[in-house]
Amino acid sequence: MSSLDPRLTLARPDLADRALEGQVEAERFVDPVLYQASVSAAPIRRQPHPDGAMDDQLLFGDAFAVLEVVDGWAWGQSRSDDYVGWVDVAGLSQTCRPVDHRISVLRTYVFSEPDFKSAPRALLSLNSCFKAGRRDGRFVEVEGLGWVTAAHCSRLDETADDFVAVAEGFLGAPYLWGGKESLGLDCSGLVQMALAASGVAIPRDADQQEAWALDHGAIVPAGAELARGDVVFWPGHVGLMTDSEHFLHANAGFMDVTLEPFSEAEARIRAAENPVRNRVRLAFYSPPGLF
Incomplete structure (x- = not known):
């Protein structure tokens, strides 16, 4: 091979x-x-x-x-x-429908009829995609499955403005190795899904994401202040800064998506003999309110 x-x-x-x-x-x-x-x-x-x-x-x-x-x-x-x-x-x-819409909220039910009192058939997570069919009042048809609230989906070309805000919406979601759905996800799944909602496709695993980030941003030197949107990498772990002091990550320590002071997370992970490897500022990201 x-x-x-x-x-x-x-x-x-x-x-x-x-x-x-x-x-x-x-x-x-x-x-x-x-x-x-x-x-x-x-x-x-x-x-x-x-x-x-x-x-x-x-x-x-x-x-x-x-x-x-x-x-x-x-x-x-x-x-x-x-x-x-x-x-x-x-x-x-084996029936593959071309997709043109995606779920744009953390999760939503798909109903058997265009009626919120009808039986739910599925619970779809953010970034699930589908072929939109008929419209009926507040609902749009998910072809092959049922009906979803139109306000909870968008066209594929309609993306979120701030991927960090998307990630913040997962706060408290359970940790699940290999997961990337709203009912359970891991550290790299959180980062991947947040960026996907913003129209940016990145690889699945933390080491792959680190290589990608280094190609699409610049290293924040040790000692320099971090900022919202900075991505921090350890060997086998990744998370996002929500501001200069707070860090959001899905982790097996708390077994959920946690927001905590970065200094505390860094010290705890370093104590487990796993120091930070890279802090990356993505070139395409501008925090809300900055021009």
Whole structure:
């Protein structure tokens, strides 16, 4: 195999995406078949088993390029962040609808009818995407699923102004390794979802995000004052500054999305022999009120 990141490379010694022919070694190359997430959140697991470790999730409407289906499990790659793994086919549909809208609030119900008293069919999280159908009063149809409050969704090209404010909306959400839905997410999932809501696509894991951030910003020198929107990286951890003193992060210490003084978080994590590696100011971000 090549030195390509295995997390993002749809290839094994026995099977690989035909697009990788000439880049990796494999016994056979095939064209992927496109599926689409049909549940609120479908785990992407390391092994084809319900207890397999979850490294990522597909949100409703996300596309998944599948190379193999074995005993009810599909091996493939997320088209939203390129992560590779196994997904239970019960959470996938072979009917792939082009998406044109996304959920723009932390979470919202999808109802069986355009009526808030009708039965809820699903609870969709921020950045879930769908094909919008009919309109009926306050509701818009999520094709293939039901009806959602129109005020809770937006066109794909309508994005949030401040990704830090989006992240702040997750305050108190439970910590979940590999998660990126509003009912549970990890440190890099929080950063990824906040930026996605602002129309900025970034990689899934903290180390990948660090490399991306260094390409899209500048290092804040040690001793210099931090600011809202600065992204702080440790080996295996990431979070956001909400102002010069406060830090927001999903963490396994408190098991939720926590806002705390940065000095306290930095000292605690450093005491666990994990010092800050980089503090990055993203070039494209301007805190609200600054011109």
